[in-house]
Amino acid sequence: MSLITFDPARVPTFQVAAKSLLGDTQMRKNVRHATDVIQGKRKIVVDEMPDWQQLRESGRQIKEHTLKHLDHYLQQFEENCTKAGGVVHWARDAAEARAIVIDLVKQSGSNEVIKIKSMTTEEIGLNKGLEAVGVHAYETDLAELIIQMGNDLPSHIVVPALHKNRQQIREIFKREMNLPNLGDKPADLAEAARTFLREKFLRVKTGVSGANFLIAETGGVCVTESEGNGRMCLTLPETLITIAGVEKVIPRYQDLEVFLQLLPRSATGERMNPYNSIWTGVHPTDGPRSFHIVLMDNARTKILADDEARQTLACIRCGACQNICPVYRQTGGHAYGSVYAGPIGAILTPQLQEMHSGQSLPYASSLCGACYEVCPVKINIPEVLIHLRHKVVEQDTQGFGALNPEALAMKAMAMLFTSERRFRAAQRMGRMAERPLVNKAGWVTWLPGLLGGWTQVRDLHEMPRQTFREWFEQRGATDGK
Amino acid sequence: MANSLEARTEILRRIRVATGKSANAAAIEAEWKAIQRDYKLAASVDREGLLHQFEDRLRDYDAGVYRVTADGVRALVGQILAERGKQTMAVPAGIPSEWLPSEVTFVEDLRGDVSPIDACEGVLTSATLAIAETGTIVLQDAPGEGRRAVTLLPDYHLCVVDAAKIVQTVPEAMARLQATAHVATTFFSGPSATADIEMTRIKGVHGPRFVDVILIVA
Numbered sequence: 001m002s003l004i005t006f007d008p009a010r011v012p013t014f015q016v017a018a019k020s021l022l023g024d025t026q027m028r029k030n031v032r033h034a035t036d037v038i039q040g041k042r043k044i045v046v047d048e049m050p051d052w053q054q055l056r057e058s059g060r061q062i063k064e065h066t067l068k069h070l071d072h073y074l075q076q077f078e079e080n081c082t083k084a085g086g087v088v089h090w091a092r093d094a095a096e097a098r099a100i101v102i103d104l105v106k107q108s109g110s111n112e113v114i115k116i117k118s119m120t121t122e123e124i125g126l127n128k129g130l131e132a133v134g135v136h137a138y139e140t141d142l143a144e145l146i147i148q149m150g151n152d153l154p155s156h157i158v159v160p161a162l163h164k165n166r167q168q169i170r171e172i173f174k175r176e177m178n179l180p181n182l183g184d185k186p187a188d189l190a191e192a193a194r195t196f197l198r199e200k201f202l203r204v205k206t207g208v209s210g211a212n213f214l215i216a217e218t219g220g221v222c223v224t225e226s227e228g229n230g231r232m233c234l235t236l237p238e239t240l241i242t243i244a245g246v247e248k249v250i251p252r253y254q255d256l257e258v259f260l261q262l263l264p265r266s267a268t269g270e271r272m273n274p275y276n277s278i279w280t281g282v283h284p285t286d287g288p289r290s291f292h293i294v295l296m297d298n299a300r301t302k303i304l305a306d307d308e309a310r311q312t313l314a315c316i317r318c319g320a321c322q323n324i325c326p327v328y329r330q331t332g333g334h335a336y337g338s339v340y341a342g343p344i345g346a347i348l349t350p351q352l353q354e355m356h357s358g359q360s361l362p363y364a365s366s367l368c369g370a371c372y373e374v375c376p377v378k379i380n381i382p383e384v385l386i387h388l389r390h391k392v393v394e395q396d397t398q399g400f401g402a403l404n405p406e407a408l409a410m411k412a413m414a415m416l417f418t419s420e421r422r423f424r425a426a427q428r429m430g431r432m433a434e435r436p437l438v439n440k441a442g443w444v445t446w447l448p449g450l451l452g453g454w455t456q457v458r459d460l461h462e463m464p465r466q467t468f469r470e471w472f473e474q475r476g477a478t479d480g481k
Numbered sequence: 482m483a484n485s486l487e488a489r490t491e492i493l494r495r496i497r498v499a500t501g502k503s504a505n506a507a508a509i510e511a512e513w514k515a516i517q518r519d520y521k522l523a524a525s526v527d528r529e530g531l532l533h534q535f536e537d538r539l540r541d542y543d544a545g546v547y548r549v550t551a552d553g554v555r556a557l558v559g560q561i562l563a564e565r566g567k568q569t570m571a572v573p574a575g576i577p578s579e580w581l582p583s584e585v586t587f588v589e590d591l592r593g594d595v596s597p598i599d600a601c602e603g604v605l606t607s608a609t610l611a612i613a614e615t616g617t618i619v620l621q622d623a624p625g626e627g628r629r630a631v632t633l634l635p636d637y638h639l640c641v642v643d644a645a646k647i648v649q650t651v652p653e654a655m656a657r658l659q660a661t662a663h664v665a666t667t668f669f670s671g672p673s674a675t676a677d678i679e680m681t682r683i684k685g686v687h688g689p690r691f692v693d694v695i696l697i698v699a
Contacts, residue, residue: 034680041680051520061516069509071496084663090489100485142686143677159677166678186678190686197687202599218662228633228673228688235629236595246492251513253662257655258520260668264615268676271538272615275688276668277629283665285592286628297492305499 005125006153008353011337013360014346018335027163031155031332034162035323041269042320042374049265058258060378063314066251067304073216073249074295080219081293084281091296094124100294101126101208101241105135108239108290110206114197116223116230117141118210119157119317120243120296122339123352126208137208138200140229142193149176155333155341158267158319163332197229207237207288211244212316213259214293217252220280221293224263224273234277240288246295247304247313259316262376266318299352308387312347314377321371321381327364336361343371347384355391362388405450424469431463438462524649531613532696535647538616542671543684545693554580554641554697558605561639561693570639571601573631575624580605580641590631598630603637604689609661610646612654617670618642618694619654621661629667638669638689644698 011017021027046052066073078088089104091097105113113130115121115137127137127148139148143161147154150172154160161169170184173192182192209230213222221242223230234240250259256278264273282291303312322328322342333341338349338358346365350358362385371381397407416426437444444460446452454460466474497503504512524531536546549557559582562570572587581587588601598604607625611618618640620626632638648654658666673688684690 030679037680038676054517054520058516058518058520065512065516068500069504069512070500071493071503072506072509074493074496089485090492091485092488092491096484096488140687141677142675146677159680161677162680169678186675186681186683187685189678190675190683194686201687202595215662220662226673227675227677227686229686231629231633231667232687235633246496253659254652254655257652258518260655261520261651268680268682270670270682272612272617272668272670274542274670274672274674278662278666278668280663280665283622283628286622286665287630295492297488297495301492301495301499304496 004151004153005122005128006338008338008349009357014331014335014337014364015360017337018331018364021331021335024332026165027332028330030163030165030168032329033165034159035329038159038269038323042266042323043269045265045269045271049261055258055261056376056378059262059316059376060314062250062255062258063377064311066249067247067310067313070246070249070304073251074246076216077214077219077249078295080217081214081221081281082219084219086219086281086291086293089292089294091294091298093298094296097124097243097294097296097298098126098129101243102129102133102135104239104241104292105130105206105208106133108206110204110239111135112200112204113137113206113208113241114200114204114233114237115139115141115144115207116209116225116233117144117160118208118243119154119339120210120245121208122154123298124243124296126243138197138204140197140201140233141225142190142227142229145193145197146172149173153334154339156319156322157317157340157342157344163334197232201229201232201236205237206239206241207233209233209240209242211242211248211293212263213256214244214249215253215256215278216249218280220253220278222256222276222278224260224276226268226274228275231275231277234279235287237288239290240292242291242293243296244293246297246300263316263318266316266320266374266376299354302354303351306351306387309347309351309384311379312344312351312384314379315344315348316377317344318376320374320376324370324374326366326368326370331364336364343381343385344379347381347388350388350392355388355395359392359395362386362392409450424467427463427467431465434463520652521650522652524653526613526649528644531647531649532644532698534649535611535613535616536696538613539671539694542616542674542692544616544671547693547695548698549695550699551697554695555582557695558582558639558641559584561695562603565603565637565691565693567602567637569601569603571598571604571631571635573604573606573625573627575627576605576607577625590627592628595630595634599634601635603639603691604632604635605639605641606632608640608642608646609666610648610654610657611642612651613647613649615651615670617651617654617668619658620667620669621658622665623661629665632667632669633688636689637691637693638672639693639695641695641697644696647696 146161
């Protein structure tokens with residue numbers, strides 16, 4: 001995470017941002033290449049699982065059950081984590097979560113922290129908050145390091161630097177790590193990151209992480225990762241501070257048997273990611289001496305209260321929906337103006353903003369349903385997208401909004417469709433009105449105003465001279481019946 | 482932390498408003514037990530098939546794989562370390578002394594400062610169990626496996642796995658781990674890797690970049 005952050009209230013709409021990003025052919029090539037690779041790998045390791053659909057269904061049911069009894073499981077987690085020596089904090093919103101973490105870092109006596117990739121800390125803009133009080137955060141995940149050093153923004157929830165290729169990454173590392181002779185083989189780049197960060201892992205006394213799963217039954221926390229930077233941050237510092245959304249809790253240790261199968265295969269197309277860490281509070285002589293966990297709401301309870309949208313909270317952040325989405329694959333992640341891009345971002349972001357911003361995102365989809373098919377916990381993303389579009393329309397047609405051209409046009413359409421007489425009159429009117437717009441071949445290639453959106457990308461056939469009903473009625477008359 | 486307490490009350494209140502009346506613990510437990518679990522729970526191959534699958538997965542991750550009977554461990558450890566050119570190896574307390582060849586220096590982890598571990602060329606451990614289907618080895622804070630930093634800082638990990646401890650599926654592994662669920666646990670599947678550059682899995686970032694596995698067979 002770099003010091004620039006997405007501010008969903010100020011970013012342009014998806015449609016505007018997408019239009020300019022579509023011109024970035026290098027980025028589009030990088031995104032297409034990376035998502036092709038990952039989809040191919042995912043397909044192989046998913047197809048070899050004869051019980052994949054059963055696992056998905058169990059994953060869905062566990063999440064549904066947990067959300068239904070979220071208060072119970074959070075309290076159980078709190079009790080067990082506390083018993084094991086952890087300290088549990090609660091944060092109503094991003095500002096509160098930031099303040100708690102900043103306070104804990106100060107108490108730990110360190111002016112530096114090492115961080116594991118965490119979308120939740122991105123969501124609350126933690127690095128910027130820390131920097132403001134003089135604490136420097138070192139991102140230790142390779143992709144996050146690339147983003148931080150390149151002063152860039154994440155574009156994918158699993159691989160935040162997916163929009164950069166190896167040459168671009170080399171340029172960033174060459175400049176920031178002062179390595180003029182750095183090669184551009186991925187192994188060279190990984191080696192550079194290893195050397196750069198090793199000293200920090202051994203020196204910095206405070207670590208900050210997110211969490212994949214909080215286990216209510218034991219009070220344990222599970223973090224999945226690839227590089228070992230996570231293990232470094234979880235093991236070597238004296239103080240560990242973990243931030244997790246309240247929806248990250250799962251009932252029991254046994255439930256990991258479902259998610260540890262679904263997540264790696266969906267996220268990186270691996271049978272298992274290189275490292276999973278599970279710890280419970282403080283372990284004497286193994287790892288940090290002080291462990292804090294911040295349970296954060298930040299609008300999640302608002303989503304919980306919405307029956308149709310609640311399933312959004314089942315997300316385990318695998319990114320499979322992003323990799324397969326025909327819209328994301330064209331625009332990349334930045335067009336979504338949020339740390340959560342792609343189909344899951346299109347439903348999560350506006351809801352985390354309590355529908356005050358991000359209203360263009362539910363429209364960033366063709367509703368093709370591919371995201372639903374790959375989702376390891378069966379979130380029906382198209383259903384939620386439509387539900388949110390409904391909310392956006394309701395918002396837009398409130399008060400004076402009822403006078404906006406689209407709302408008026410829809411009202412007029414409703415009037416026409418509810419009366420046969422008016423409908424027939426409109427058809428006759430339409431045939432006359434379109435005449436100046438029809439070309440010699442019988443096509444309309446340009447429409448004025450709002451309707452122009454249609455003809456921008458496709459032509460419209462002229463209306464037939466006669467409707468079926470008119471033809472049918474005339475035929476009856478000439479036959480003399 | 483008065484503020485946090487206030488936040489706690491408020492968040493739990495919001496949740497209850499959103500989800501309706503709270504159920505009692507017994508009803509919740511019954512509901513959890515009723516969750517559909519018709520995925521594969523147990524092994525579908527015989528012992529030899531299991532070993533083959535585990536070896537295949539490990540090689541796929543680019544780890545070295547060796548089989549040996551119990552009386553041959555020491556000689557094989559010596560041979561592998563000689564081939565790798567390793568002279569100083571970290572070991573956790575409780576590692577069987579009969580595994581350790583005399584020509585290599587073994588440094589026992591004292592659980593204090595990590596720099597003696599960081600200075601070693603590798604680490605030798607045993608394992609709690611292994612999962613064949615995913616090529617995963619599970620380490621816990623137990624004799625012969627040690628604290629988490631021991632298997633993290635050295636660049637090379639030689640892991641000795643008793644073949645009797647290999648299960649096929651993740652559910653089998655979780656069932657076996659249930660009794661020690663509270664112990665610090667690490668699952669590792671091959672060497673440290675990343676897919677962050679163009680989504681291609683490449684070996685080696687911060688954890689051990691080189692991994693060899695010895696399977697003790699009867």
